[in-house]
Amino acid sequence: MALPAPGPDRTALVTGASSGIGAEIARTLSERGHHVTLVARSADRLEALAAELPGGAEVVAADLSDREARTALPSRVHASGRQVAVLVNNAGSSTLGPVSASDPDAEMAMIEVDVVAVVDLCSRFLPGMVARRRGAVLNVASTAAFQPLPGQAGYGAAKAFVLSYTQSLAGELRGSGVTATTLCPGPVDTGFGARAGFTKEDAEAALPQAMWVSAQEVADRAVEGMAKGRLVVIPGSANRIAAALAHVTPRSLLLPMLAKSHPGLRSDR
Template identity: 75%
Template sequence: MTLPAPSPTGAVLVTGASSGIGAELARDFARRGHQVVLVARTESRLTALAAELGEGAHVLAADLSDRDQRAALPDRVAALGLHVDVLVNNAGLSTLGPVSAADPAAEMNMVEVDVVAVVDLTSRFLPGMVERGAGGVLNVASTAAFQPLPGQAGYGAGKAFVLSYTQSLSGELRGSGVTATVLCPGPVDTGFGAAAGFSKEDAENALPAFLWIPADQVAREAVAGFAKGRLVVIPGAGNKAGAAFAKLTPKRLLIPILAKSHPGLRQVMP
């Protein structure tokens, strides 16, 4: 088992913990006896989750698109009398539609949260883990990491970055006592799609029902895989098969299929 044992001063920091997969990951770690530090923008949701999880849950509201707020997190954790044993980079968002019609500010905000924040927080919390010789990083990517994603180009590219970044981390950390795992879920009904701009009906029409995995199951498989030291966790047999298909299929064949089926390109594709 590579998951550090619960301790009075160690904690699991979960970003994007206010809902969806992040909230379920926090619940799973808390059930295992770990203190959890809940990070997201919406303090009221974090407070409600912390009340559910009990005295071992701590709320640190922060906007992860803000570099100053990210930089302040290590000191805010230390002020709680804690150190981070496990960093869970779960926070993420997506834009929708062709890049030619994109809002540059929205695109850069997405990259800031989905990519830059992962690198920033990992760089801040990983040295302490290596110094202690124990701990781990659990990064949340997506099955989109294995393929191009026309209609969500920046999001897909960001998740491909997270996958590659975590794989590289695992090589660097070998023998250190610290591990790196990347979670690559397929579609999950968390409200993420609605926030990006497409309806649940559009998403369900584009993606077969057998690919959809509940958020609590995704979290359980993620934490179990992380505890076993697995590098990549893909919940659901259908999603594993889909990721393998995407990796093996020539991109010149795959890209037109993906572009035609994506709801974000419905109005622009011939």
């Protein structure tokens, strides 16, 4: 099995664990017997989740857009006497609308969490995994990684980076005892879209119902994919088909369709 076995000196660190996919991945790992370390900004939400988990949990409140907070994270985690055997980089955010109308601070904050934090935490925790010849990394991207995303240009590009970066990691880690998997979910009803600035109704109008997958199913497929050492996990058959088609469709045809349907580019916004 590619997923390290639980142990008293091991933990699975899950970022963005206060809600949605992150919370469900933490729950799924805990149900498999893993101690989990929950990381997000909201200590209250993390404490509430930790109280529900059967496998033991530690709460580490941290803002992953803050480079100093990320630097301090390994020592805060290792203070418990546990080493990170599983790293789940799930924390993320998105902006909405054309780049020409964007807020530079919001764009940079998104890239800091969606891209820089992923690289930072992999760089900090992978050396220990490789030295112990045991570990698994799950980096959360999106089906947006397989296509441009006008209306969320920075977010789409960030997820394409995560996909490419994690595949490169997997190549580097062959034979090391450590695996790297990219999770690429399609639309999931987690409140993520609302935080980005568009309603569930907007999203459902742009994305067919067949593409929607629950956060619990996404988490189940993600952990299963890690256990099997899969390179890429795309939950939902409709999303796998859509990702494959988007990847090969000429951009001259794809871009006008995507721009027309994206709620962030509606003229009435």
